[in-house]
Amino acid sequence: MPSRKLRPGEIAAELPTTFDAGLYFIGRLRTPWARREDCPKNSGESQAVCTIELDPRYADGLRDVETVSHLIVLYFMDEAARDILLQAPNHYKRPHGAFALRSPARPNPIACSVVRLLRVEGTQLEVLGLDCRDGTPLLDLKPYFASIDAVPQAIVGWHAEEQG
Amino acid sequence: MPSRKLRPGEIAAELPTTFDAGLYFIGRLRTPWARREDCPKNSGESQAVCTIELDPRYADGLRDVETVSHLIVLYFMDEAARDILLQAPNHYKRPHGAFALRSPARPNPIACSVVRLLRVEGTQLEVLGLDCRDGTPLLDLKPYFASIDAVPQAIVGWHAEEQG
Numbered sequence: 001m002p003s004r005k006l007r008p009g010e011i012a013a014e015l016p017t018t019f020d021a022g023l024y025f026i027g028r029l030r031t032p033w034a035r036r037e038d039c040p041k042n043s044g045e046s047q048a049v050c051t052i053e054l055d056p057r058y059a060d061g062l063r064d065v066e067t068v069s070h071l072i073v074l075y076f077m078d079e080a081a082r083d084i085l086l087q088a089p090n091h092y093k094r095p096h097g098a099f100a101l102r103s104p105a106r107p108n109p110i111a112c113s114v115v116r117l118l119r120v121e122g123t124q125l126e127v128l129g130l131d132c133r134d135g136t137p138l139l140d141l142k143p144y145f146a147s148i149d150a151v152p153q154a155i156v157g158w159h160a161e162e163q164g
Numbered sequence: 165m166p167s168r169k170l171r172p173g174e175i176a177a178e179l180p181t182t183f184d185a186g187l188y189f190i191g192r193l194r195t196p197w198a199r200r201e202d203c204p205k206n207s208g209e210s211q212a213v214c215t216i217e218l219d220p221r222y223a224d225g226l227r228d229v230e231t232v233s234h235l236i237v238l239y240f241m242d243e244a245a246r247d248i249l250l251q252a253p254n255h256y257k258r259p260h261g262a263f264a265l266r267s268p269a270r271p272n273p274i275a276c277s278v279v280r281l282l283r284v285e286g287t288q289l290e291v292l293g294l295d296c297r298d299g300t301p302l303l304d305l306k307p308y309f310a311s312i313d314a315v316p317q318a319i320v321g322w323h324a325e326e327q328g
Contacts, residue, residue, distance in 0.1 A: 011224045015188065020301065021240055022183025024271050042312060054263075058271060060175045060249035063261035067321025071263075072276055074238075076185055085224035097227035099218075099235075099305040107188050107222060108303045112236055112276055114315055137184065139272045141263040143320045148206060150316040151278055154308045157231025 003081040009095040011086035015107065027054040027123075027138035029075055031130055036079055040131045041091070042102070049118065052125040052138060059123050061141075066120040070144035071127065073113045076137040080104035093162055100158060114144055167245040173259040175250035179271065191218040191287075191302035193239055195294055200243055204295045205255070206266070213282065216289040216302060223287050225305075230284040234308035235291065237277045240301040244268035257326055264322060278308055 006012060030051040033039045040046040052073065054062065065071070084105045088095040098106045115129035125141075144150075170176060194215040197203045204210040216237065218226065229235070248269045252259040262270045279293035289305075308314075 013221055013224065016221075019186025020189040021187040021242070023185040023187060024180055024246075025184040026271050057177055057180075058249060058263075060177065061262040061270070062264070063250055063259065064264040064322040065261055067325075068264060068319070069321075070315050070318040074272070074274055074276065078185070082188075085222060086227055095227065097229055098225040099222075100226070100228040100232060100307055102306055102309070106225070106304060107190050108238070110238055110274065110304055112238065112306065114313055140270060140274055142266055142276065143264055143323070144315060144318045145266070145320055145323075146316050146318045149278055150314045150318065151234050151308060152310050152314040152316060154234040154310045154314065155232070156307045156309055157233075158228040159307070159309075161231075 003083050006084065007088045009086065009088045010084055012083045013085050015083050023076065023139060025076065025137035026058050027052060029130055029132055029136040029138055031132060031134045034134050036133050039133060042131055046131045047128060050127055050130040052127060054123040054125070054138065056123050062120065062123065065141070068117055068143045071115050071117050072142040072144050073115055073130070073138070074140040075111050075132060076139055077104035077109040077111055078137060080106070080109035082107050082109060096158060110139060167247050170248070171252045173250065173252045174248055176247045177249050179247050187240065187303060189240065189301035190222050191216060193294055193296055193300040193302055195296060195298045198298050200297050203297060206295055210295045211292060214291055214294040216291060218287040218289070218302065220287050226284065226287065229305070232281055232307045235279050235281050236306040236308050237279055237294070238304040239275050239296060240303055241268035241273040241275055241296070242301060244270070244273035246271050246273060260322060274303060
């Protein structure tokens, strides 16, 4: 049985019965949005200053992070359905695959956001560019390297077509 | 006890005794490198064509992926130590925090690589830009949106200084 009522055109997968690996929640993201419905549709629509609270157990991992201008933040979208593969979000004209969307709903609901780092104070990081619910579990922080991560010419064909 | 012998200057964390969430391995990455030691140091150093083999169970999630020029690939670095927070890789002059490095060793060893999509054939995707071991478990595929993911002006201060 799918994890939520399917919309017309949607298809859900039968997920495996066991997991293959485990995740630690290493902190929490503090944002102005208490519920999922309140969140901006994507990080480009938000200029709110948010706080990443790292569990002090991992404090040693922050050495030199303050020299980084932008971070890749991986976090766990713990309210997302994991089984809906063909999805029909209300704001698009037709269904698209989970792997062609940035929707939270996917087999491993891990989001990947690029944020601007404003300040590090102990294990708290002030950043610009998050768009998730307050209290969202943090999975990882990585330095953003323009040389490997920036592809300004990248194109999402179906999206350009829906907008055009 | 740390998961591998620490190098001088390194610090390991005491990890929690239980996981907070689970991951599904949704496919495998096929690359020319059988062992971790053979892999290029980063994706910028590799122009090998690699194949992403998605488990056919998730095939419906690929709808419209063929219209995307670049994908974000999340994969699980299953041979990495998870507890080493302050790290002294051989190719850097001094130790840096795991969250200031793209090293596989981190509490949640999830890599995030941007690849160019060459071709989709069924549940096999030919891509350019992977640098991991053959057989590495796949966690997620996302379309790369230049509007939110491309930050050409990003700076990693400690790295620029070590190179400079």
